[in-house]
Amino acid sequence: MDLRAGNPAGLRERTRRAVQAEIVATAMRLFLERGFEATTMEQIASEIGMSRRSLFRYFGTKEDIVLGDHAEHGEALRAALEARPAGETPWEALRAALKALFDSLPYSPEDFLKITSMLHASPSLRARQLEKRQKWTDLLVPDIVRRLGATTDPMTAVRARALAACALACSETATDAWVRSGGTIDMERAFDEAVAAVRG
Amino acid sequence: MDLRAGNPAGLRERTRRAVQAEIVATAMRLFLERGFEATTMEQIASEIGMSRRSLFRYFGTKEDIVLGDHAEHGEALRAALEARPAGETPWEALRAALKALFDSLPYSPEDFLKITSMLHASPSLRARQLEKRQKWTDLLVPDIVRRLGATTDPMTAVRARALAACALACSETATDAWVRSGGTIDMERAFDEAVAAVRG
């Protein structure tokens, strides 16, 4: 039943990952060349040498080719937050978790700048990204509730959710400023400025 | 050139508004009956007695039928913020502006609950809403910059943007909690709890 039995790390899974990686590489190249909207799934498929139908079996939507990692990043952020010592305040822990996430990203600053700019240029892409980021909030809430002390106060969930949402909003603001500046400003300092303004 | 000349308030414009209102009324009824995704533009058009093509001339996208007012609400929020006395802190002014916006909404609590629930149920609708709300942030930034004191510090824009984004995030959190509770909790108190948690 389990096809991975006897296979080193699962052959099927590995080939699937390889194909996925090739799709992302090819699609990203086309997106950056012609723009996200102007590139069709048909073009991506034929460029790789596979059918449109099979392409949709690897990525359910066109946006997922760009944002596919996003769900995993959310999980990584949650794990990073959970790994922070219990003594830290929510803001301290969230800051450290966000920093850990950014440091773990495999993109070079140039690529990150290009991708983020593309995200700003395409409305549908931006919309999907915001939607996925919304889900990050849900992932972070349980740990923040724990840090706030699990009281019976029904407002604890509201407080935790607000903290998660605002931390992500500050992160987004800092990233945004970084992109607008062409990658020249210090993103970490921008984040601290954002938090200071909100708490001020 | 100006067709409104000699016309009481512009006839063309008035009939257009009337048709728009009928479209919204009919579409909303169908959306609430069958769900947003399950209702097609074709069905809405034939229900009203117009062609699908003309329907698209009134609303560029299906989402706009639900979220069309959203852009106007953003402008109303900006105006409300600008109308607040200069002595108020950004948080005070933002809170008052948001309250003014909510009080001005024409929906009954029941309708508001239904619409908001629909927004939560449909991913594409939610994505578009988040995108439009993002634009609200841009509208609010100039006034907040003014309140922070227009220094030459380039980080002022970051601080202002963070404040706007977090205020909207707290509003969203409060609304969300209100919807989850089925409209029983006090939204205003939830907002204050959210802000208190963030400013910690």
Next chain:
DNA sequence: CTGAATCTGTCACACAGTGCCAGACTGGTA
């Protein structure tokens, strides 16, 4: 009445996304 601008429906089209089906490939088993 006449001309110009606007509104309307119809047709055609591009593209995302999905269900179905038949053939090819893969790995394990008799």
Next chain:
DNA sequence: TACCAGTCTGGCACTGTGTGACAGATTCAG
């Protein structure tokens, strides 16, 4: 080796959103 079951793949047909082009009807100004 031959067989069998699970999976992958491409092709086809279809739905639904959104857009461009065109022709006829309506409306308003002179």
